[in-house]
Amino acid sequence: MKIIDCRNMACPAPVISVKKALEEHGELQVLLDNGAPRENVGRFARNRGFQVSEEQIETGAWALSITSDVNITTSCTSRDLNSGRVLLITSNCLGEGPEELGRLLMKNFIHTLLETRDQPTSILFLNSGIFLTTDGSDVLEALEKLKGMGVEILSCGLCLDFFGCKEKLRVGGTTNMLSTAENLLSAAQVIKL
Structure with missing residues (x-):
């Protein structure tokens, strides 16, 4: 080996x-x-x-x-093409304008996801978006419920390290740029917030 x-x-x-x-x-x-x-x-x-x-x-x-005895060429992607809807969250605020309003909008959006008929396959958190998955976030409970509904919750490991939050991650797992790229490229739809 x-x-x-x-x-x-x-x-x-x-x-x-x-x-x-x-x-x-x-x-x-x-x-x-x-x-x-x-x-x-x-x-x-x-x-x-x-x-x-x-x-x-x-x-x-x-x-x-x-x-494994699996043929690597036939199992090379973690997801099938057109695997669903992926949300890419790159900030802990939603929209432009006052930060306080942006945080409130993001909180409301994530809580509202629990009530929608169509759930995303994955939610990827990058840059300051990782603060939504770490200690002190107002949306941890909602994200945990989404995870329980089968939504994959992933935070950028490099971003967690950069902000000193690796030990503060409270919901979901970590991801890297290769997996993030594969998630985005194999999705039927990507929505960036």
């Missing part, structure tokens, strides 16, 4: 390295830092039908064994 060392790599380099290695080798052992890199690589592999086992090898470092 091929071993690749992805420790100390910035997002999305670990996922891209694993993607390329899986295309060549089919099975891998990946050395990773704890946190977002481990979560992102594990999710990437699982979404493509691979088995993933994790073992902590030292403080803050993990080895992920990725195995």
Whole structure:
């Protein structure tokens, strides 16, 4: 089994390295830092039908064994094309104008999603949008309910790191730019707020 060392790599380099290695080798052992890199690589592999086992090898470092007899060329995308509606939220405010009004509008929008007939497949939070999924957000309960209804809630790992909020994430999971790009490109409809 091929071993690749992805420790100390910035997002999305670990996922891209694993993607390329899986295309060549089919099975891998990946050395990773704890946190977002481990979560992102594990999710990437699982979404493509691979088995993933994790073992902590030292403080803050993990080895992920990725195995499968699935043909990588037939399982290369995590979602089918036209997989649904994706909301891309890049701010904790909705619209232009006074920040206080923008925060209120965003809060009302997210709460209103619970009452709509058609739910998004995923909601992606980037830039200051990640503040909606972290400690102190007014919409955590609504997002948790959406998650319970089957809506995928994902926050940018790099953004969480940038704002020092990685440990403050309260709803959903983390994502990286490769997964974000795949989500957006495979969606039947993308709505940016």
